[in-house]
Amino acid sequence: MEGDKVLYSYVAKAPVNCLTPFSVEVKAPETKRQLDRTFLFGLGNGSFINVSLEPDKPVYLWSVNVENNTKKAGVSLIKVYDFQARGINDVIIVRDDSTIELHSMNSDQEYDLFYQTALNEGITGLDAGQISYPGLNEFMISTYSGKIIGYFDSEEESKLESKKNKENPKEMEKKIKLLRGEIDKLKQAVDQLKAETPSEIIVRSSNIS
DSSP states (O other): OTTOOOOOOOOOSSOEEEEEEOSOOOSSOSSGGGSOOEEEEEETTSOEEEEEOOSSSOEEEEEESTTOSSOOOOEEEEEEEOTTSSSSOEEEEEETTSEEEEEEEOTTSOEEEEEEEEOSSOEEEEEEESOSSTTOOEEEEEETTSOEEEEEOHHHHHHHHHHHHHHOHHHHHHHHHHHHHHHHHHHHHHHHHHHHSOOOOOOOOOOOO
16 A cells, blocks of 8 residues: 555565464553564474564574474464463474474573474464463364364473362361261271170180190
């Protein structure tokens, strides 16, 4: 359209299939510095890149798989979420061949492949969050056939269950009271059985030489 003003112009090394904000979303920012300008772009060559859309000029920050000689299918869907609850963004991607990958930052501040799986059908959607119940991080995908599949970290689930037990002492107290009641009933039954059964006295003699 005539008179339109171009704010950003950045040319990637391959077709851009998808994009998502990388930094934490800021609602009603107080200053311009709080605006979410950093984005991840999923490319057709199988890589994804991090670019900061600065007002003067977009700044390329880092990439994953750009210089990898192993050919991979293009990135069709991409999502940023702290899946492992470390306070660091993880990157979840879906490729054109329906491969699902979770990339996490390592000790060298670089992203490595942490988890990978694949489906035998096309994937239409990708999202992440605490979906099933609070405290358990998950990501979910939808498929062309109508399936909705959720993925979660089993270690995080174990930690959550342990935390729940610690945070609910009243529930544990109720269980202990119930168990004590069952034990008292068993003791009473045993005492009654002893009272009804005649006791036998066995005398053993021994020869003392």
